[in-house]
Amino acid sequence: RRVEITFVKHDGTRLKAKGKVGESLLDVVVNNGLALEGYGACEGTLTCSTCQVILTQEDYDRLPDSPEGEESDMLELARDSTPTSRLGCQIVLSEDLDGLEVNVPESPNDIRIQ
Amino acid sequence: MSGFKHLCSISSVNKIPYRLSHKSHLEALKERIISGPSLQDFINNPKPVLEDDPAAWKDYDGRLKRTKEEKSRLRLPPWLKTSIPAGKKFSELKDQLRKLNLHTVCEEARCPNIGECWGGGEHGTATATIMVVTLTVLLLGDTCTRGCRFCSVKTSRTPPPPDPNEPVNTATAIASWGLDYIVLTSVDRDDLPDGGSNHFAETVRELKKRKSEILVECLVPDFRGDLDAVKTIVDSGLDVYAHNIETVEALTPFVRDRRAKYRQSLATLEAVKKFNPDMITKSSIMLGLGETDEEVRQTLVDLKSAGVDCVTLGQYMQPTKRHLLVVEYVTPEKYQYWEKVGNDMKFLYVASGPLVRSSYKAGEFFIASILKNRKSSTA
Numbered sequence: 457r458r459v460e461i462t463f464v465k466h467d468g469t470r471l472k473a474k475g476k477v478g479e480s481l482l483d484v485v486v487n488n489g490l491a492l493e494g495y496g497a498c499e500g501t502l503t504c505s506t507c508q509v510i511l512t513q514e515d516y517d518r519l520p521d522s523p524e525g526e527e528s529d530m531l532e533l534a535r536d537s538t539p540t541s542r543l544g545c546q547i548v549l550s551e552d553l554d555g556l557e558v559n560v561p562e563s564p565n566d567i568r569i570q
Numbered sequence: 571m572s573g574f575k576h577l578c579s580i581s582s583v584n585k586i587p588y589r590l591s592h593k594s595h596l597e598a599l600k601e602r603i604i605s606g607p608s609l610q611d612f613i614n615n616p617k618p619v620l621e622d623d624p625a626a627w628k629d630y631d632g633r634l635k636r637t638k639e640e641k642s643r644l645r646l647p648p649w650l651k652t653s654i655p656a657g658k659k660f661s662e663l664k665d666q667l668r669k670l671n672l673h674t675v676c677e678e679a680r681c682p683n684i685g686e687c688w689g690g691g692e693h694g695t696a697t698a699t700i701m702v703v704t705l706t707v708l709l710l711g712d713t714c715t716r717g718c719r720f721c722s723v724k725t726s727r728t729p730p731p732p733d734p735n736e737p738v739n740t741a742t743a744i745a746s747w748g749l750d751y752i753v754l755t756s757v758d759r760d761d762l763p764d765g766g767s768n769h770f771a772e773t774v775r776e777l778k779k780r781k782s783e784i785l786v787e788c789l790v791p792d793f794r795g796d797l798d799a800v801k802t803i804v805d806s807g808l809d810v811y812a813h814n815i816e817t818v819e820a821l822t823p824f825v826r827d828r829r830a831k832y833r834q835s836l837a838t839l840e841a842v843k844k845f846n847p848d849m850i851t852k853s854s855i856m857l858g859l860g861e862t863d864e865e866v867r868q869t870l871v872d873l874k875s876a877g878v879d880c881v882t883l884g885q886y887m888q889p890t891k892r893h894l895l896v897v898e899y900v901t902p903e904k905y906q907y908w909e910k911v912g913n914d915m916k917f918l919y920v921a922s923g924p925l926v927r928s929s930y931k932a933g934e935f936f937i938a939s940i941l942k943n944r945k946s947s948t949a
Binding site for chain 1: 637638716717721727893922
């Protein structure tokens with residue numbers, strides 16, 4: 457069963473992609489070759505914050521778990537993280553998450569590339 | 571060929587089987603394959619792109635800079651195409667590295683110059699950047715504790731502990747290879763209290779013990795700004811202390827891991843000069859990540875203020891799909907412009923070009939600049 461996720465970039469571009477239940481958001485980005493640069497630099501080992509996504513409060517609350525230990529360390533390191541930020545490599549797809557929309561933080565090149 | 575005899579004694583210590591006294595049929599076959607036709611010969615194009623006249627590069631009309639509408643990757647311009655690595659020396663080096671379980675950043679970070687550097691250049695002196703693997707040889711020994719968006723080296727929170735035999739093994743191997751200049755580098759090891767600096771320094775000492783005349787450059791991490799670690803490296807007896815600033819200040823938080831910081835990196839380079847004013851320092855910048863000319867100029871100024879002697883500028887190339895897209899392919903002419911800017915700022919040497927990397931021809935540049943200095947001081 458395939459679950460659809462939408463990644464919304466800072467400039468409003470919407471990237472829709474599907475993944476299997478049990479895969480992470482990082483898997484969805486990589487497997488679909490989505491145009492999110494440098495996403496998942498540490499390959500999902502909780503050693504960076506490049507896969508950060510920002511959720512609505514509602515979606516953040518309905519995820520089965522909350523960031524703990526290593527994930528929250530990395531989010532803290534990110535400094536542009538928000539109270540409803542999660543690491544994409546830690547969000548696991550389930551049927552409930554079909555249609556989930558997440559925001560991707562702004563990158564310096566979002567302004568620079570014209 | 572004496573290097574091979576040396577290897578034989580190492581491998582008997584480590585119990586790695588290695589036949590030298592006679593060639594088996596397999597060995598002979600391998601040799602024939604290595605010296606026979608290469609893949610390039612079979613590709614159905616008698617004139618591969620490499621033989622393009624560099625003067626024709628000016629006429630390249632493909633897009634060099636990403637725009638907002640650019641959905642996919644920019645195409646690789648002709649001046650960045652390199653040959654598929656092959657050849658006897660390349661295969662020999664690769665073989666030796668595998669047998670000793672050593673890893674190179676050349677392979678791990680997929681450097682495009684690998685064929686050229688390992689092949690030995692026109693003088694036949696190979697410069698190889700060996701990763702000082704502060705990791706046990708049980709894994710591939712190539713794992714970093716940080717995840718930078720431009721780098722394809724593997725990442726883990728808890729890489730395996732360093733192999734205590736590695737300094738000696740590495741030093742013995744390098745001393746036997748007949749190199750004149752060696753660059754030692756490592757991954758970041760934020761999990762170790764000293765960031766791996768003692769292991770690094772030990773390797774330098776062991777190497778100098780075995781071959782005192784070899785020139786040693788250490789391309790080190792920032793050690794999270796720990797100046798004791800910097801001093802450990804400085805005191806080890808190396809010849810060149812290198813640490814890469816990587817990019818301009820504004821892009822640093824995005825391009826590098828969050829634990830890396832522009833000012834922190836500059837501080838470590840500056841500290842080297844306090845510990846030893848005669849130590850040569852070096853840094854490198856990647857172009858093509860979205861930086862402006864003014865930002866690059868400022869970075870060169872900052873490096874010069876920190877006392878950095880040598881600087882290299884090269885083109886960022888996207889190592890895998892998961893890494894940053896190239897924002898701009900800077901032209902060869904522009905690299906020459908930066909070389910002039912750097913020389914006008916009186917750096918000891920500036921290596922600038924699309925395929926230039928921190929340790930690209932490091933030995934040759936270094937030796938050339940020493941000779942240049944010597945000539946001008948006696949003039």
